[in-house]
Amino acid sequence: MIIGVLKEPSFESRVSLLPEAVAALTKKGHELWVEKGAGALSFSTDEQYRQAGASLMDRDQVLKAKVILAMHAPAGGSLTPGTVLIGIFQPLYQFRLIQEWAAAGLTVFSMDMLPRTTRAQSMDVLSSQANIAGYKAVLLAANTYSRYLPMFMTAAGSIAPAKFLILGAGVAGLQAIATARRLGAVVEVFDTRPAVKEEVMSLGAKFIEVEGAADASSAGGYAVEQDAAFQAKQQQRIAESITRADIVITTAQIPGKPAPKLITNAMVNSMRPGSVIVDLAASTGGNTSLTKDNEVLVHDGVTIIGNSNLSAGMPSDASKLYGKNLQNFLQLITGKDAVLDLNWEDDLVKGTCICYDREIINDRVKALTT
Structure with missing residues (x-):
């Protein structure tokens, strides 16, 4: 042939x-x-x-x-x-x-x-490429972030470790967790699928639980649309965590539909200047309200990187x-x-x-x- x-x-x-x-x-x-x-x-x-x-x-x-x-x-x-x-x-x-x-x-x-x-x-090409994207997302965020990732204790003073928030614990999210942890960061993770909790915790990250998620067991590893009540609770928990986060990596996508908007403008405004968001769902609309595909923008001191093709960086x-x-x-x-x-x-x-x-x-x- x-x-x-x-x-x-x-x-x-x-x-x-x-x-x-x-x-x-x-x-x-x-x-x-x-x-x-x-x-x-x-x-x-x-x-x-x-x-x-x-x-x-x-x-x-x-x-x-x-x-x-x-x-x-x-x-x-x-x-x-x-x-x-x-x-x-x-x-x-x-x-x-x-x-x-x-x-x-x-x-x-x-x-x-x-x-x-x-x-x-x-x-599974999605998994092989997402694995690389998750890895590259952390390196890109670390390169953009204005501070150290690990904790440092020096004669000039101590540096606190960077705090990551990763939205979505699929292949890309799990690799992002592993990479951020290797670099010494503190990591919190949100996912609508309770089944991934054990895997997240095994990598040394904290899993943020929100009860009442729709069953995603038949969605082939993807997120599924959630009802209004769950979305409200979800937004509240994310809002609480994002104010503590220095770096946010978002990976949530729903096949055939726009990416769910998990991060509002108000959430971005609550982050301190110098923080970084890497949105891997940019090509389908992004997980933030501000994401632009293939663009880097700064909103009130927060850098938002929209890139769904990070695997091409390796x-x-x-x-x-x-x-x-x-x-x-x-x-x-x-x-x-x-x-x-x-x-x-x-x-x-x-x-x-x-x-x-x-x-x-x-x-x-x-x-x-x-």
Whole structure:
């Protein structure tokens, strides 16, 4: 099977496959076509791809491959009907584009729609990238913050440790907790899912409990919408904690809907000058009322960083993990002799596929387009 790897847009430093992943797929009998310069921002040269067994081509040539790997929706050039497109396409937000792809006869797999089951863990791109985002969020906050993170006792006096508040204890939140604790900070954590309390506490953080949350056990690890009574209690507890916080990292998102507004302007105003907020939900509206996607702003001395693409700040390892996720998924959809073999009885194949045979087949996306 011919697999094409596209160069990503200028804002993206990651690539779908590093040379090591190309070599592994080549050994399995696949033919790899890589767009020239695709790995440059991930510190992988065209020569390294050649040595791994890939053919380096112009974009128009790569687009003729049977399977196209691209993290973001490809721009420029045209795809022929029957082409299989695999990436992170956010179909719950980009459903108009999905309609166009379905009409064009493309088979589209969006890895962010992969069912989050135990069997899917090795293919879970959201988790692999969120882990990096949580780590980078703490480093970015520490670099922006005007004080130390750990406690220091010096001849000139003592420095109190920084206080973190992390909203959301998913993969990104848990990594943020671990990283902040390693750097010596004091950490409080809020999450609507009581089930994560034990994991939060095992990392050395304090868990803020609010009773009455809606059951999120069937939401695949995501937050779910809460009723008005819970939201009121939630806001009160967050307001109490945020006045003590020096750094806040927010990660809460609800698939297919705007990010919940957890931090009001009044809460931001209650923080002391020099405090920092890193909002990882910026691309879906942000968890604060002031967040601007891909922007850094200062409100009454509080720096608010809106960045949902922090994993791209570590392009080498982010690409390595993403590529391994794709290798495992490609193994799922290819049979003997490295040919495409789509088993629609497999819940991972069916759940990840968005459109096939000129129809949108994912129920959640279909509901948005009718």
